[in-house]
Amino acid sequence: MPVMDRLKAISGSAAIVGVAESDRFGRTPDRGPMELHAEAGRNALADAGIDKSEVDGVFTSGGYSTYDIAEYMGIAPHFTDSTSVGGSSFVIHIAHAMAAIEAGYCEVALITYGQTGRSDRARGALNLYGVTPGLPNAQYEAPFGIIGPPIAYSMAANRYMHQYGEDRTREAMANVAVSTRKWANMNEKAHFYDTPMTFDEYHDSRWISWPFHLLDCCLVTDGGAAVVITSAERAKSTRKGGVAILGAAEGHDHAILHQMPDLTRTWGRNTGPQALEMAGVTHSDLDMAMIYDSFTYTVLVTLESLGFCGPGESPDFVANQRTAPGGDFALNTNGGGLSYAHPGSYGIFTVLEAVRQLRGETGERQLDDCKLAMAHGTGGLLSSTGTVVLGRE
Amino acid sequence: MADGYNKPIPIPQPESDHYWEGAKAGELRLRKCDDCNKAYFYPRNICPDCGNNNTSWIVASGKAKVHTFAIVHRPPHPGFMDDLPYVPAIVELEEGPRMATQLVNVTPEPEAISIDMPVKVVFESITDEISLPKFEPA
Amino acid sequence: MADGYNKPIPIPQPESDYYWEGAKAGELRLRHCDDCNQAYFYPRNICPECGNNNTSWIVASGKAKVHTFAIVHRPPHPGFMDDLPYVPAIVELEEGPRMATQLINVTPEPEAISIDMQVKVVFESITDEISLPKFEPA
Ligand SMILES: [Zn+2]
Ligand SMILES: [Zn+2]
Numbered sequence: 001m002p003v004m005d006r007l008k009a010i011s012g013s014a015a016i017v018g019v020a021e022s023d024r025f026g027r028t029p030d031r032g033p034m035e036l037h038a039e040a041g042r043n044a045l046a047d048a049g050i051d052k053s054e055v056d057g058v059f060t061s062g063g064y065s066t067y068d069i070a071e072y073m074g075i076a077p078h079f080t081d082s083t084s085v086g087g088s089s090f091v092i093h094i095a096h097a098m099a100a101i102e103a104g105y106c107e108v109a110l111i112t113y114g115q116t117g118r119s120d121r122a123r124g125a126l127n128l129y130g131v132t133p134g135l136p137n138a139q140y141e142a143p144f145g146i147i148g149p150p151i152a153y154s155m156a157a158n159r160y161m162h163q164y165g166e167d168r169t170r171e172a173m174a175n176v177a178v179s180t181r182k183w184a185n186m187n188e189k190a191h192f193y194d195t196p197m198t199f200d201e202y203h204d205s206r207w208i209s210w211p212f213h214l215l216d217c218c219l220v221t222d223g224g225a226a227v228v229i230t231s232a233e234r235a236k237s238t239r240k241g242g243v244a245i246l247g248a249a250e251g252h253d254h255a256i257l258h259q260m261p262d263l264t265r266t267w268g269r270n271t272g273p274q275a276l277e278m279a280g281v282t283h284s285d286l287d288m289a290m291i292y293d294s295f296t297y298t299v300l301v302t303l304e305s306l307g308f309c310g311p312g313e314s315p316d317f318v319a320n321q322r323t324a325p326g327g328d329f330a331l332n333t334n335g336g337g338l339s340y341a342h343p344g345s346y347g348i349f350t351v352l353e354a355v356r357q358l359r360g361e362t363g364e365r366q367l368d369d370c371k372l373a374m375a376h377g378t379g380g381l382l383s384s385t386g387t388v389v390l391g392r393e
Numbered sequence: 394m395a396d397g398y399n400k401p402i403p404i405p406q407p408e409s410d411h412y413w414e415g416a417k418a419g420e421l422r423l424r425k426c427d428d429c430n431k432a433y434f435y436p437r438n439i440c441p442d443c444g445n446n447n448t449s450w451i452v453a454s455g456k457a458k459v460h461t462f463a464i465v466h467r468p469p470h471p472g473f474m475d476d477l478p479y480v481p482a483i484v485e486l487e488e489g490p491r492m493a494t495q496l497v498n499v500t501p502e503p504e505a506i507s508i509d510m511p512v513k514v515v516f517e518s519i520t521d522e523i524s525l526p527k528f529e530p531a
Numbered sequence: 532m533a534d535g536y537n538k539p540i541p542i543p544q545p546e547s548d549y550y551w552e553g554a555k556a557g558e559l560r561l562r563h564c565d566d567c568n569q570a571y572f573y574p575r576n577i578c579p580e581c582g583n584n585n586t587s588w589i590v591a592s593g594k595a596k597v598h599t600f601a602i603v604h605r606p607p608h609p610g611f612m613d614d615l616p617y618v619p620a621i622v623e624l625e626e627g628p629r630m631a632t633q634l635i636n637v638t639p640e641p642e643a644i645s646i647d648m649q650v651k652v653v654f655e656s657i658t659d660e661i662s663l664p665k666f667e668p669a
Contacts, residue, residue, distance in 0.1 A: 032545045035576055042582045052582045074579030139403035139413075140435045143525055144495040146481045147401070147469035155481060159461035162508040210464035210478075210503060258434075258483045258493040263461060 007278040014098035015235035015242025018048030018228030019352045028222040029119045036114030036224030044226035049239030057106030061089035062345045079106035086379020090348035091386030095248035097229040114224035115344035137256045152381040154209040156263040157297035164312035172315035173296035174202045179324035184335025186365035192339040216296045218337035225348045247279030247389035257381045271387035272306030279389040288330035290350035290375040347377030358392040400472035412436045416524045421453040434490035455514035457484035498529040538610035550574045554662045559591040572628035593652035595622035636667040
């Protein structure tokens with residue numbers, strides 16, 4: 001089990017000093033994923049005011065190993081980490097970077113991400129069907145048509161509806177879809193910046209996999225993102241200063257869906273409390289939360305798992321547009337994977353927005369006096385989670 | 394192979410040969426740990442609970458109840474195009490473990506299917522070697 | 532496609548379309564960073580040295596020297612069975628970058644090939660879209 005005293009001792013020892021998206025964002029049919037990694041990496045280093053030659057730790061996931069990306073970018077690191085557990089990987093990398101920096105393995109860590117889900121689909125290059133015969137899903141799920149996240153997550157959502165009520169869950173999913181869209185309407189980088197969503201449009205959108213409507217599902221876009229981390233000491237001399245990494249936790253409790261111990265609880269039940277305790281804060285201290293919204297249901301199950309509310313209570317928690325702009329609880333203020341961007345593994349974007357809100361860089365959607373934020377990624381089929389608590393004086 | 398069957402087909406592995414032979418023979422075979430005295434799914438030689446190798450095979454009754462399901466309207470794979478809407482599910486077997494499957498002989502509508510409804514296994518032959526364990530109302 | 536060509540065939544990507552078009556047209560095209568004033572291989576829009584986008588294309592002379600090579604006697608892939616022994620190599624282009632290739636029109640024996648020997652590019656058409664840049668003694 002994590003040793004809390006030791007975790008508390010390194011709380012705040014490293015800081016995020018650079019964040020960026022790739023220049024090309026949204027739809028990039030003429031750009032491959034590696035270029036999006038490199039573009040975002042360069043932009044994040046520029047945001048930090050750190051030269052590429054000073055990067056000595058690299059982190060990535062999602063189809064490319066760190067040596068692929070580092071070679072492409074012309075980086076030869078002393079610390080390398082390709083931990084690959086789905087969309088939460090890039091949040092998990094933050095804890096790994098802090099641990100590596102604290103231990104002395106590296107001083108400047110670069111996390112990069114890039115995917116072209118949208119253009120891959122247009123090109124017919126998306127290999128959703130490549131199953132590895134030796135992996136259990138090839139024998140025990142795919143043959144039954146349980147393939148890909150929308151179907152798996154919708155099955156989990158149906159169990160939740162059964163346990164906690166279909167109508168109130170449906171209303172909660174609609175609330176999440178609509179409130180998230182309102183945030184996207186305030187973010188010019190968002191795919192749906194110019195497109196509002198009504199409750200009727202949500203309820204009328206076509207079925208993808210019942211109980212999921214189209215508007216329960218995240219976008220499929222192209223894009224890259226990157227994060228630069230260094231020691232708290234060195235962060236002071238970077239261009240914008242640092243956002244402190246106060247708490248971090250990770251883990252997973254299954255890989256394929258039917259092995260999930262409880263379809264209505266994610267591993268966030270551990271990472272939420274651990275990250276908060278490490279940071280020495282509680283839920284009510286947070287000014288905002290960025291929660292991976294691969295689907296509307298993902299938000300509901302994650303809010304409960306992280307401990308923002310009890311089991312079955314998230315429909316009340318998000319009721320009446322409480323998480324929309326102007327509401328009591330600032331959630332997914334960039335417009336989320338549902339309405340801002342979702343190239344494939346969205347987790348890193350939760351960190352970008354948290355850092356920008358803490359820095360006061362988000363313009364129209366900027367929260368007042370934002371000092372403490374949580375960013376949380378979920379990966380696989382509700383399988384893995386990574387949680388960080390970030391803060392600024 | 395059923396003519397034109399173009400969905401993913403399981404390739405039996407060293408730990409699952411006996412499972413798929415069973416399915417072909419109309420038996421739902423489960424792994425059981427003789428130390429934990431508990432059945433588990435999917436088949437592994439090593440018990441996922443205690444980590445011991447003191448494991449055997451049992452034949453399940455085939456009785457189960459629906460743990461959850463969905464109704465798929467957009468195919469995740471071209472092979473499922475003609476099956477829409479179909480009903481993937483997780484069922485809880487009488488012996489305890491959960492497994493993923495498909496519900497058959499049900500109307501693919503939310504009103505027609507309920508969680509906890511009793512179901513029983515039926516085997517659908519898809520190749521000379523492979524039959525898939527699906528479930529229908531009991 | 533040359534009849535029966537069953538070796539791996541490059542699939543041009545967004546950053547390499549122009550490279551492969553060049554190869555098909557008999558040109559060895561290189562990326563060049565106008566900030567670093569230096570050519571690099573493989574083609575990337577972003578300079579791997581300085582990270583800038585101030586990059587252009589140049590046409591290489593095709594002159595190179597052998598940086599290293601091997602003589603392959605066991606095929607790594609069935610497509611190379613009939614080529615044994617063949618001579619994979621890394622060459623250093625006159626413009627600076629190194630690239631991987633194959634030496635052709637050489638006797639595949641250690642005595643017949645030497646590191647630093649002068650070579651020049653030749654293009655071998657393998658499909659309607661793809662010609663591979665290989666090198667032969669200059
Ligand atoms: Zn056991
Ligand atoms: Zn350069």
